[in-house]
Amino acid sequence: MKKIAAGLAVALLAVTLLGPSDGYAKKTTVSEIDKQLKKLQQEVQAAKAAQEQAASRNQVAQHYKNKTTLNLQYVLDQIAQVKGEMTTISGKIASTEQSLNVTAAELDEAEARVASREKLLESRVRLMYTDGAVSYLDVLLSSTSFSDFLDRADSLKMIVDQDQDLLVQHKLDKQTVIAKKQELEGQYAQAKQLYTDLESQRTVLKEKEAEKQELIAYYDEEINEADEVNEEQNAKLVQLASERSALEEQKDKIKAEEAARKAAAAKAEAARRAAAAAKAKSSRSVSSSSSSSEYAGGNGPFLLPVGSARISSGYGYRTHPVTGEVGKMHTGVDFAVPQGTDIHAADAGTVLVAEWWNGYGNCVIIDHGGGVWTLYGHIREGGIKVKAGEKVDRGQVIAESGSTGRSTGPHLHFEVRIDGKTVDPMPYL
Template sequence: MFTLLKQIQQTSDQLDATQAKIDSAEAKLLKTTSELESAEASRQSRDEQLRERIRLIYMNGSVSYLDVLLSSKSFSDFVGRFQSLQSIMEQDKEVLSQTESYKALVADKKAQVELDLASVKKLYSDMADKKAELQDQEKEKEVLVASINQKIEETEDISEEAEAALMEFGKKYSKLLEQKKALKTYYTGGKLGLPLKREYRLSSPFGYRTHPVTGQKNKLHTGLDMAVPEGTPVYAAESGTVIVAQSWSGYGNCIIINHGGGLWTLYGHLKPGGILVEKGETVKRGEKIGLVGMTGTATGYHLHFEVRKDGTPVNPAPYLK
């Protein structure tokens, strides 16, 4: 579990690092694209200057620089014309040079944009792979957590000491009620009513089993664990007298009903405030007595339901079918 969590953290860190690289690469791509646009604009400006110069030459015809100089009227006119021609030639040379330079710059920036774009695409591909890897790891974690929760759920054993003390408490109170002639026999045989009136998942059946963590064999699970949502109503399986209605160690909030003839039913792990009856109260079969919770030794919402015959746990399933 710890190894998997470490792998998930490493993958998550790699995703963060990849995202940082993507942010940097996109910023670089944006800058290079801006530089490309600027270079392209400069190239177009120089192209326009060059085209304008060619257009003037075409319109005015080909003029010999030598003819211009020889047609000078004086030496100072000659010098002026020479300097003008020299300036024109330098400008033409500069326009041509800059045109070629900007063409090369545009080509270079286009190549750089393509490289930056390829880098961003590669990083996004890497991120997609990492996300898929992280999703797989999360699914693996969910399966592992579910498995661990199932093991925990199966190890919600109530201590033998707590069980014995609870049974002794119930016997003493039942004997007191008998002496007061306040205890009647309601159960005369037949099937008990289901303590839940909705579908449930049997998370742990009655019977001996090998402890999934300690490996202890022949450990008796004394009832049925019926998994349902928190707050699901719990109903009396048979009419009887409530002999326990309180929190009791690993059972959590617990109700025990004495149905007479030595038959008891027990309802454990009720939610806080989920005991809806009082000790000594008479309840009818199918009457709502509590609400499902996970108090006591429990990690998930479920009803722990027991049937006791003369204080000894018996399989509830035959009584409910």
């Protein structure tokens, strides 16, 4: 929608400026044209400001996209690390479950032994309850002989030792198995908790990954929108330059007509003022030659703007050397020349642009008439030798080469435009 609106605005402006009838053109004054030129200049400044803002947005978005991409890689590395830890913990959980199963079997066996001992102890208690309490001393004193006494003493000792052993083993079995089971259950619970924590951490990281992907998509959209605005404003600047050229031609025509009228008036008084008539005739001759808008270079090829320099990049589609974009249209020819090399006008004409111009850096555009322009880009700082509106001659030094704007090194970017559209410059050189 923005492009359509901008296109309609430019088209309406073009109709307003370029489509008047002959009668209207005669009524237009130099002062009115100057006002229109001033308005055009304001629009040029606005377009350039919008272009610079778009370039700034592009740069900021690219910075944050690069930063977010690095953060995304860090999050992905963390996800991989947590996934590896989860695999290790999962193995520990499986191993602990296996140990718990073994311990459960051991506990069953120990409980069986404890139950067996409890039955034996219960039977002894019942026996003592049924037969009554019998004192170990009564048993010894009821001996029939000394040898019987010794036998009874040995038997009593064995009974006491056996009872003591039963009680000790009973206690140890229970304590050992219960302690081991509690230890394994603690390890199992710890491993399960750690696995849960890692799963929670992994979920958070996945959310962060999705967040980073959304941010990258957002910055990509910002970059694309900024590029669209940049291209839109670039097209508008070309259109405004064309309209300015048309107004300048109309202004020259009006001046020529005014000069002709003055010359005619002076010629009417030729008898009385012969000297004035001669001067008016000379003025008409000069004005008429300066007002011509025909393409001066039509009878021969353009001059090479920097002599027979090496061509480092030709006209057509290529991989952009700065952005790396594949299939990017290169709208001119690059001449590899050192910093500060003199740049000559390819032919006579009127300077349309002599200032910073977006990706071209410091730039000069010359209108040669007949809708033919030449463009000279990447001029060094302080290297522009002409100004907008100035008439230049064929071969005149107009600037010095540099590397301003979107450039990888010192060179001259040279374009030929026909009715505002770029063409291959080589057939014109």
